Amino acid sequence: MPFDTATSYRPGARFGPAAIRTGSRRQNTEWGHDLSWGVNPYLSLKVQDCGDIPLSPYDNALAVDQIETAYTTLISRPVNSSVSRTAHLARDAVEHPRIIALGGDHTIVWPILRSLHKVYGPISVIHFDAHIDTWPNLDGGFSEQSRVTHGTFFTLAYEEGLMSNTSIHAGIRTKVQGPQIIDHDEQVGFELLHANDLDDFGTDYIVEQIRERVGNSPVYLSFDIDTIDPGQAPGTGTPEPAGWTSRETKRILRGLTGLNLVGADIVEVAPAYDNADTTSIIAAGLVDDFLALLVLEEPPQARASKHRRGKHTVL
Numbered sequence: 001m002p003f004d005t006a007t008s009y010r011p012g013a014r015f016g017p018a019a020i021r022t023g024s025r026r027q028n029t030e031w032g033h034d035l036s037w038g039v040n041p042y043l044s045l046k047v048q049d050c051g052d053i054p055l056s057p058y059d060n061a062l063a064v065d066q067i068e069t070a071y072t073t074l075i076s077r078p079v080n081s082s083v084s085r086t087a088h089l090a091r092d093a094v095e096h097p098r099i100i101a102l103g104g105d106h107t108i109v110w111p112i113l114r115s116l117h118k119v120y121g122p123i124s125v126i127h128f129d130a131h132i133d134t135w136p137n138l139d140g141g142f143s144e145q146s147r148v149t150h151g152t153f154f155t156l157a158y159e160e161g162l163m164s165n166t167s168i169h170a171g172i173r174t175k176v177q178g179p180q181i182i183d184h185d186e187q188v189g190f191e192l193l194h195a196n197d198l199d200d201f202g203t204d205y206i207v208e209q210i211r212e213r214v215g216n217s218p219v220y221l222s223f224d225i226d227t228i229d230p231g232q233a234p235g236t237g238t239p240e241p242a243g244w245t246s247r248e249t250k251r252i253l254r255g256l257t258g259l260n261l262v263g264a265d266i267v268e269v270a271p272a273y274d275n276a277d278t279t280s281i282i283a284a285g286l287v288d289d290f291l292a293l294l295v296l297e298e299p300p301q302a303r304a305s306k307h308r309r310g311k312h313t314v315l
């Protein structure tokens with residue numbers, strides 16, 4: 001979804017999908033077994049690149065409509081490979097394709113949630129980000145169209161009843177106007193895990209809080225690459241210091257296995273600010289983790305490396 005005309009600071013995420021594909025060039029089925037996960041998702045799933053959605057760079061309202069139309073069309077098609085444990089959670093009791101969307105700026109989640117709501121009803125969101133993205137507006141509400149931004153889309157989704165009130169942020173460290181902004185954030189439906197919670201309480205705590213919050217509800221995973229520290233992932237529009245490392249983040253993701261994941265995205269990759277493709281390589285690696293999340297039923301157990309040679313492992 002090469003869309004970036006609702007950004008507040010540095011644009012360029014329209015080139016994110018191409019950059020993430022570039023970052024994935026060393027990934028393939030034959031070398032797809034991940035020793036951390038104990039699985040090769042490409043042997044369990046039929047993964048298909050659906051290409052880029054044609055989006056207007058001139059009219060944001062039109063582009064949002066184009067995203068909703070494309071996403072609704074894709075999730076209405078028959079599945080390629082069944083991982084049917086969540087099929088009963090769709091309103092029509094049919095298993096629908098799971099899409100991993102490559103952004104694009106974060107605004108794309110608003111029309112995605114509209115599409116998912118038609119199939120699953122209200123969705124819980126696990127939102128990895130340095131920013132809360134639940135602002136009522138970014139400019140004082142200058143116009144109705146100016147409320148459509150990559151920092152306000154969750155409020156728009158909330159106003160349309162697309163989300164359940166059991167969503168959660170992880171990795172937050174943005175500055176805000178004041179602590180009162182948290183009242184509105186909670187009204188939109190979010191609990192907040194600050195980036196510092198990882199240092200104070202550890203990865204297991206982060207995992208437990210997320211799992212407890214979303215429970216068994218249909219859950220959408222939205223991942224802003226600025227969750228990762230800008231030292232590792234500089235290629236993004238609104239970087240914030242003191243983020244999580246890619247290793248810490250991937251460990252947290254492994255703990256989220258077995259939730260009723262109905263879709264995921266990785267957004268805000270802006271390659272013009274990247275160095276040596278580090279951001280897009282991390283982003284492509286996270287997409288691999290999202291695929292593994294769709295395959296496994298429960299989190300892989302932490303094991304000493306010398307015991308890692310499981311039945312699926314070829315060393």
Ligand SMILES: [Mn+2]
Nearest residue numbers: 130131224226
């Ligand atoms: Mn962000």
